[in-house]
Amino acid sequence: MTDLALHPVSRRESFVDALPVITGYFVVSFVFGVMCINAGLPLWLPVAMCVFVYAGAAQFAALALITSGAPLLTIALSTLLINSRHMLMAMYMAKQSDGLGISRSQKLMYAFGLTDESFALHSQRLQAGKYTPPGYLLQFNTWCHASWIAGALLGAVASDALSRFSAFKLDYALTAMMIFVLVSLCNSRPKLIVALVVIAATCLLNALYPSPLNVFVATAVGCGVGLCLKKNT
Numbered sequence: 001m002t003d004l005a006l007h008p009v010s011r012r013e014s015f016v017d018a019l020p021v022i023t024g025y026f027v028v029s030f031v032f033g034v035m036c037i038n039a040g041l042p043l044w045l046p047v048a049m050c051v052f053v054y055a056g057a058a059q060f061a062a063l064a065l066i067t068s069g070a071p072l073l074t075i076a077l078s079t080l081l082i083n084s085r086h087m088l089m090a091m092y093m094a095k096q097s098d099g100l101g102i103s104r105s106q107k108l109m110y111a112f113g114l115t116d117e118s119f120a121l122h123s124q125r126l127q128a129g130k131y132t133p134p135g136y137l138l139q140f141n142t143w144c145h146a147s148w149i150a151g152a153l154l155g156a157v158a159s160d161a162l163s164r165f166s167a168f169k170l171d172y173a174l175t176a177m178m179i180f181v182l183v184s185l186c187n188s189r190p191k192l193i194v195a196l197v198v199i200a201a202t203c204l205l206n207a208l209y210p211s212p213l214n215v216f217v218a219t220a221v222g223c224g225v226g227l228c229l230k231k232n233t
Contacts, residue, residue, distance in 0.1 A: 014139040021117045021144050026151040028056055032063070033155025039067045043156050050152040054113070054145060058082045089119045096126045102134040110134075113141030120182075190229040198222035 029050055036046035041063075049059050058079040065075045090111040097107065118141055125132055186192045201218035205211070 011139060014136050015143055017121065018140045018143040021115075021121075022147040024117075025056075025144055026147045029148045029151030030155035032056075032059060033152040033157075034159045035060075036063060036152075037156050037159035039063065041066070046152040046156050047149065050149045053079070054115070054148060055079070055083050055086075085116075086114060089116075090114055093119065093122065096123065097134075097137070100132060100134055100137075102137075106134050106138060110137050110141060113138070113145050115141075115144065118144060190226065193229060194222045194226045197225045 029046075032050075033046045036049075037043065049062070053059055053062070061082055062075050062079050065078060093110070093114060094107055097110070102110070122132070122137060122140070182195060186195050198218050198221065201221045202214055205214035205217060
């Protein structure tokens, strides 16, 4: 259980499971790389951000702030706020993975590569009690992170030849990927109810008062509904 080495079947399984995420990440990071070069930033910057930051929403927000000349402190605080949810996700996954024989160093590596998509898929897998060695989790994250870096690098290199490419709003791929993950997780009546409540709450809040914080409020409402449903069952 503690061995990081994976059986070939497990390695193929992690790649197949990660394939939808890999595809979406590659397209989104490709656009990110193009946008960085078109904004006059050096080639190494989008690649470095994908290696060390590895957060889609935070990277696009940081790019907008950098190009607008925002102070470094503003950029740092903004990205910290956007990524604050990762602390809760990492805490949850650390608790859920205690019985997997995962070491402290492996937990740290996993936490670094944890994203919204990997959290959704892995928490569902662990909740279902499916056999999940530490190597599977780390390999899954490695595939996804590698595609994120490769997309940014190719996008940055190809930006001159594709100067008009960024006009095509291909960042829809991230939204499409999240919809795929949501649909795949709604495999029971309570989960479907929670998803519909969050969607309805988000639409209602945006209709009343558009704000980036609406998604957090809607998520809190969904969590409350989920707890109520869990207690009733």
